[in-house]
Every structure is written in C-alpha cells, then in structure tokens.
Amino acid sequence: xxxxxxxxxxxxxxxxxxxxxxxxxxxxxxxxxxxxxxxxxxxxxxxxxxxxxxxxxxxxxxxxxxxxxxxxxxxxxxxxxxxxxxxxxxxxxxxxxxxxxxxxxxxxxxxxxxxxxxxxxxxxxxxxxxxxxxxxxxxxxxxxxxxxxxxxxxxxxxxxxxxxxxxxxxxxxxxxxxxxxxxxxxxxxxxxxxxxxxxxxxxxxxxxxxxxxxxxxxxxxxxxxxxxxxxxxxxxxxxxxxxxxxxxxxxx
Numbered sequence: 555x556x557x558x559x560x561x562x563x564x565x566x567x568x569x570x571x572x573x574x575x576x577x578x579x580x581x582x583x584x585x586x587x588x589x590x591x592x593x594x595x596x597x598x599x600x601x602x603x604x605x606x607x608x609x610x611x612x613x614x615x616x617x618x619x620x621x622x623x624x625x626x627x628x629x630x631x632x633x634x635x636x637x638x639x640x641x642x643x644x645x646x647x648x649x650x651x652x653x654x655x656x657x658x659x660x661x662x663x664x665x666x667x668x669x670x671x672x673x674x675x676x677x678x679x680x681x682x683x684x685x686x687x688x689x690x691x692x693x694x695x696x697x698x699x700x701x702x703x704x705x706x707x708x709x710x711x712x713x714x715x716x717x718x719x720x721x722x723x724x725x726x727x728x729x730x731x732x733x734x735x736x737x738x739x740x741x742x743x744x745x746x747x748x749x750x751x752x753x754x755x756x757x758x759x760x761x762x763x764x765x766x767x768x769x770x771x772x773x774x775x776x777x778x779x780x781x782x783x784x785x786x787x788x789x790x791x792x793x794x795x796x797x798x799x800x801x802x803x804x805x806x
Contacts, residue, residue: 557704561687563609570610570689577701580613580685589613594679603694614686614694622682629677633658633669640667710742751805759794767795 558579569576582593589606596604598617606613636658660670688697720738725731749761757764771791777784788799 556707566609566611566687575688575690577686577688577690577697579701579704580608580615580687582613582615582683582685583680585613585685593683598682603698605694608687611687611689612694614688614697616684616686616698617682618684619682621684625681626678629674629681633674636669640669713742713745748802751801755801755804757797757801759798764798767792767798771795771799 556576556578558581561578561581566576566578583590585593585606585608589608592606593604593615596615598604600617600619603614603616606615632654636656658670658674660668686697686701690697692700720735723731723734725734745761748764752759752761752764759767772789774787774789775784776787791799
C-alpha cells in the first residue's frame with residue numbers, strides 16, 4: 555500500500571513480478587482520455603465510486619463531498635497566494651511550471667505573468683475525486699477502506715527516520731547498509747510489540763514516555779564472594795517504573 559508517489563509502470567511491474575497484491579493511490583488526471591471522460595461524465599453521490607480498468611489493474615474512483623470542499627478550499631488558497639506574488643512582483647518566468655498551483659500561471663509576451671483562469675476553472679471538475687489502483691480481488695468498498703490504513707505506514711516511515719534514526723546512513727558497503735536497515739526494522743518491530751502489550755495491559759503511559767522513564771532506572775550487579783555467583787538487582791523504582799518492569803517480565 556502506498557500513495558500516488560509510488561505509482562509508475564516500473565514499480566507496478568516489480569510488484570506484479572513478485573506476485574504482490576497492492577493498493578496504490580492513483581493519478582487520475584494522468585489516466586487515458588477514455589477513462590477521464592468516464593470519470594467526469596459520471597453522476598457521483600457522496601461515497602459512490604466508479605470501477606474502471608487501467609492496464610492490468612483495476613481503477614476505483616470515489617467521490618467525497620468532504621474531499622470536494624477541501625480540494626476547493628486548497629485550490630482557492632493556492633490561487634490567492636499566486637495573486638499576492640504577482641502583485642508583489644516576486645514571480646518570474648522560472649515559476650511557470652506544473653508544480654503545485656504554479657500550473658495556473660501563464661506568461662504573456664516577454665515578461666507579463668498572469669493567472670490562467672481556464673486551468674483554474676477546469677480543475678473544479680476534479681474536486682472530490684480520489685483514485686485507487688489495485689490488483690486485489692476484494693470489493694471496491696473494502697479496497698477504499700483498507701487504503702485509509704495508509705497512515706500507519708506513513709507513521710512507520712516517519713518514526714524510522716526520527717525515533718529509530720534509520721536515516722541518514724553513513725555506510726558505503728552494501729551488507730552494512732542492509733544490516734543498518736535490518737536493525738532499524740527489528741527495533742520498529744519491538745517498538746510496535748511493546749506498544750501492543752502496553753495497550754493490552756492498560757498501562758497509562760505511551761511507549762515514548764515508557765522509554766523516557768527507563769533512562770533513570772539503575773541496576774546493580776552483586777557477586778557473592780564464596781560462590782562467585784552474580785545477580786542483578788534493580789534499585790528502587792517509582793510506581794510507573796515498577797509496573798513497566800512487571801509487564802516486560804510478563805511478556806518478554
């Protein structure tokens with residue numbers, strides 16, 4: 555599962571070659587002329603969807619009134635920002651591109667930059683439409699519902715780069731890079747398992763807070779002089795620390 559940023563033919567072919575099932579956000583404006591005409595000519599109601607074919611996969615296009623309001627708001631806000639920049643004279647011909655709302659700009663003559671009202675109006679037709687490309691055999695409604703879990707994956711990527719520090723990687727040798735990523739993945743797996751266990755035990759602190767309180771937990775190693783037997787003793791802990799140790803000893 556991934557957003558539209560992963561959507562290109564090479565990536566899809568790689569997934570299919572490995573026999574993976576996938577659900578990807580679709581770039582519906584890049585679809586074939588036939589598919590785009592079907593989307594724009596359909597009479598959508600809130601939550602309704604259209605099922606089309608796109609290459610070897612299915613294309614599901616859903617309409618949402620909530621998304622339509624958000625799209626309209628963002629489009630108008632982008633237009634206002636462009637108008638302000640035009641008035642301030644901060645825009646140059648280098649800004650004429652298809653990045654974001656810059657696509658609404660056009661250059662007149664040698665130096666005059668203005669808003670392309672036709673492009674702005676044309677974009678209104680797409681408000682509220684969201685596409686999904688998939689090769690799964692699940693019902694379209696279930697595909698759409700499953701895609702909503704994408705935030706878990708995005709959260710995992712953010713966490714891997716911040717809390718687990720998977721990036722940047724300073725290794726050059728392939729096996730060391732793979733080892734670095736493997737260790738980060740294992741750390742994330744432990745993190746999620748601890749999160750599950752703490753929720754199951756109704757522990758009042760989050761995983762982040764649980765990690766913080768371990769920073770001032772201390773252990774003393776004692777070795778008996780005659781038997782040379784050693785044992786570790788945790789020094790006095792507060793209530794939260796003691797409960798955390800109990801839970802970890804129970805599950806790990």
